[in-house]
Amino acid sequence: MAEAASELLLMVPLPSFYRLYYLYNHWIMRTATYFFIFLNLSLAVFEEPAVYPLPFLATSLVEVLCLLVFFGRLTHFAKITPRNVFWKDTKNICIMVAILLSLTDLAIYGALRIYNIKSIRWSRIARPIFLINFAESRQIRRAFRSIRNTLPEITYVFLLFMFSLLMFSLMALKLFGERNLQTAEGLPYFRNYLEIVFDLYVLVTTANSPDVMMPAFDFSSWYALFFIAFVIVNTYIFMSLFLAVVYNNYKKHLKNEIRKLAYMKHRKMIEAFNLLKEEEGAQPVVREARWKQLVKLVAPDISNSHRELLLRISDDEQKGFIDKKSFVQLADLLNIQVITLKIRSHPLGQWMPRVYKSAVSQFLRSMVRHRGFVWTYDAIILINAIFIALDEETPYISYAEWVFLALYIIEILLKVYTYEPRVFFGKNQFWNWFDTLIIFAALTATILNTTLRSTTKYNSQQILDIVFILRVLRLIRIVDSIQRFRVIMNTLINIVPTMLTFGGLTLVVYCIFAIIGMELFHGKIQFFPVNSNAPYALECGNPALKDSLFARGKYCKNNFNNFASSFIVLMELTVVNQWHDILCGGRPAKLYFIAFHIVMVIIIVNIFVSFILEAFFVEYSLEKTPLKGSDEQLLDNMESAEHDLEGEVGTKTQPRGLVFKIASKRYRTVDALLQRMFEAEIPPEDEGPSFEEILNLSPTAAGPSHLTSERAV
């Protein structure tokens, strides 16, 4: 929002232009774009090899539709962007090239198909480009940029790691190659150099430990030392080194990106100020009327009283104008979530005051507010857990389920009766929402199941499964009652947005690898249900797999035959265990899996761990130290202004006073926190570096010297 605001401030004010701009940023347009991006990605489910096959004509029509939408969105964007900015931006070029390539590929494939020539839909790999490059996915793009910047350093560590691997393999060849040892499967052990390299690479991921060691270990106990040294050097030291490099670079580049953003925003706000300023005495200022006009334009959805509040903060001495320093803060002020709270009594208290304020009702409410109420329900949850673990078939127990459901519903009703419903279902009341949704979903599902059973005499397995899951999820509530756990849970909940970025990253990598994997390995392995009499059913339809660990482990369903199962195989490969068994193909399979391991496990999982480490550290440091500097001040200003306003708008005794509440003092994401940190250190009179300088800011460049040196250690 602040981004949009500061961007907008630079534009020449033309009404039609505004309309286009708002339209582009309207939530419906954004959602639609996302919808078509995911539609385009999910085409892989319906295209050959398909989970749910659709005719080629249908999928290709949908694809053309998606591409048209993307093209339209891009044109729209071009209309609201200065020409030179638009054509300088690589992401726009990327999208155009991707659209062109996809159309060409589609045309060629379609034409060849008419003549019954089989070809490859290679442009499908380009589809995640749309997810990365549309302006809405800033976070994912930033993560990718951060990976690209980390690559050089990772490469050096990786080369050193490969060198160590090759050296150990050479030693292994010399030590074990001429011993005529055999593996547990009776195969020759450590004879061929390339196979040794591969086996030891697998050992780095620990997937074939201790099998790979056993033949040598059986021969002589001393050889265990070789493998211990190998594991210490490669698994522990090098893998930690990868994490260290990724984490270090991730942090460095994240900070740099955010510093750029902070500078950029600051600079844009100053330029806007310069456009709007008038002279008031010797001081350049923006007058109140113009300021209000601007805010109305930038943030049309906020209420009048909210705007009044902002004005009171920006012009705290009520001089009728806003100076440069306060003006620059506007973007931040707009960013602070303000909930317009209307303090009012409980609706029941208004509808039937006598009943609601009677002694019984008051006793009830004080009971609900009492600690014992929470404890009672914790006890009920524990008893419920025991009942869930017990057998379902006993009728007595399935009746108990109804009792528990009723108890939970009563709890929610009592709470809503006691607290104001709009407070209870406030935006930040995560647990209340969680509880209510779980309980009502369980109620609906249970009723549905009972009706089904009474009519068809059978349980619907899908509904029963959902009921089971909901029932167990209910138990999570107990965590919320214990303070220490709540802190950890809140940390986890707070890092969810950051994890979604990671989810996008993973999705992109998975999509690309799944499409490549399907082209390479499609149909090599077949899955047959247990009682199938198909030939080679036990060997997954592939005679070459006879007696392999793959067939013995009954892994037949781990194949690349469609998009969904490709995803699951890739998930298994991310977890790493047994991946040397899951592959079991020839050389292309090995190369494919090693490439996936490097991209996914070494880079992306480490970035994910870095995410979590950083998020946890930031949360932890927030817990200890309150917000400081200009930030605290900002909030203080806001709060004092808030009390003033309350005094004005509402009278003391009136229960319908208007109160603003700052939604959360915590910054929800690591990014937001870092951004504030950097902003706090830019002096308001400083114009900051020029646009060119900002864009070329390197992570090691000095910046304001006190800023980098402080954070260096």
Added chain:
Amino acid sequence: MAEAASELLLMVPLPSFYRLYYLYNHWIMRTATYFFIFLNLSLAVFEEPAVYPLPFLATSLVEVLCLLVFFGRLTHFAKITPRNVFWKDTKNICIMVAILLSLTDLAIYGALRIYNIKSIRWSRIARPIFLINFAESRQIRRAFRSIRNTLPEITYVFLLFMFSLLMFSLMALKLFGERNLQTAEGLPYFRNYLEIVFDLYVLVTTANSPDVMMPAFDFSSWYALFFIAFVIVNTYIFMSLFLAVVYNNYKKHLKNEIRKLAYMKHRKMIEAFNLLKEEEGAQPVVREARWKQLVKLVAPDISNSHRELLLRISDDEQKGFIDKKSFVQLADLLNIQVITLKIRSHPLGQWMPRVYKSAVSQFLRSMVRHRGFVWTYDAIILINAIFIALDEETPYISYAEWVFLALYIIEILLKVYTYEPRVFFGKNQFWNWFDTLIIFAALTATILNTTLRSTTKYNSQQILDIVFILRVLRLIRIVDSIQRFRVIMNTLINIVPTMLTFGGLTLVVYCIFAIIGMELFHGKIQFFPVNSNAPYALECGNPALKDSLFARGKYCKNNFNNFASSFIVLMELTVVNQWHDILCGGRPAKLYFIAFHIVMVIIIVNIFVSFILEAFFVEYSLEKTPLKGSDEQLLDNMESAEHDLEGEVGTKTQPRGLVFKIASKRYRTVDALLQRMFEAEIPPEDEGPSFEEILNLSPTAAGPSHLTSERAV
């Protein structure tokens, strides 16, 4: 050394006391203590169940000897420590209790043995106490303290993790328990709640992925979502959370410990100053004569010229006395490694100057100094690598080995000829030492092997193995030629001391678990050589293992039958893979392995990763920013003083001038760096907190406010 110095400075000067003190800190005494500690630990190799069995009488005599040595060492320590300090220190009490317990246990076991009653030597678990609690193992003790301090926070995360595990298990029981599914081995799948918990715990370590998923996945593809959710929540998020908590606490407590140390040193130096001070005008000072006496006492091994240098730095205006500020720095000055470099020409240049300075010799030397020389040898190493990979049997290739050996020896000789030998083999010339040792060891082993072969016609396998390893190790040199790799390698070499602490930690945990493991599982599994006809040879001598994965994987040698193989099994368990197969025992085995996993993998491996991360970050920040503050100044002082001295002692043209060189500007360990950081922030006139306060310093306590707040983010 500085520790010792500042401790000593507080003592009352009595000659006999000094002798005792020096004796206690003499390196022979320290080494002897370590020797007996490791002798005591290694007794487990010879005691039943033994790798090399020795009679009970022998091992118990050695144990008594060790205990006597420990007791002697402790008495010695008591003599040089004030009584109240000695008895307040829990580690002394610990050692005494451990000695007493061991003796009692030994007596009871011996007595019962005479009557042929089998009992357990339970006091063997107490042996690592000596390793932890002798004053020499400060680092290990600090690491343990840091673990103890981390425990509360870990416990909370662990409880939450267990809660999540139990919830998922409950869901799994409800979802899969009544499906009558079977595992790949035909066993019932997910029927019993406790077994599900265990299976899912194994899945957290990824050891049974994807086997544990396959039956449910085969039944319905949707069930894969359950396992994916499980892995994301428990393996990725919770395990990262453990790392975050361990890392955060580790850093916090490490900093606190080091802050304590810095304060302590500072305070002791001030007390020493107050003992020795005289008045000079209004200023309290220490006179030169007394200062020299003190330095002689504290550091008797340093040369006169080194002492002169220190005096010049402390008394830089040559006033004949040292003020408080300079005096306090003494401990740090003594800590800076100073190499007394004697610049002199090559010894050959002195012995036969005509030959050494002839045109041929000069050409040779300039050739060796040329870059091409390094490149030539890099090429030779690469060719050598290819030769090593080729088959050994061809006589042509085994002759080539001699050629390479000769080439390497010529290289070393040429370098020694060109550079001064004492420079070439300087203390910090790691790679020169490495090269020379590897080459000469290879030469010796190769000659030995050839003589053996020419006399006995057979290769000695052990010697050949060593030759192979040495040959391959030689190739590592190529890494040193590439600048980027050298930086990473140096980082790795620099963190070796820190890793040794971790090694000590691991040793303690392994010892305890190995001893428990041997008592519990000794003899349950036997290993037979390949061609044995013993009954149940294929089932590891245990009919219960028939058809188990354990026997099929030929894991028989993974047993707890002696100390050495227990260690290897524990190593395999640390790596985590297949551990559910390696166990295969009943409930005690499962509990044993889960306990080991929690202690070793969740806590210690995470601490190890934290070590490496922190070390890498510190190295990285050092690389970017030079040392700053008082530190840089100290070194600058030192360097300027050094040039002065050089000018005085040697004349300009004289080749035998005396030059001091500061061994390394880098702090070798993270500890040392942190210590300097904190010291730099204590103002010299500040007396710091009192001893009592220092000892009770909590990690969250304020300290000097600017100190903690700066580092908080």
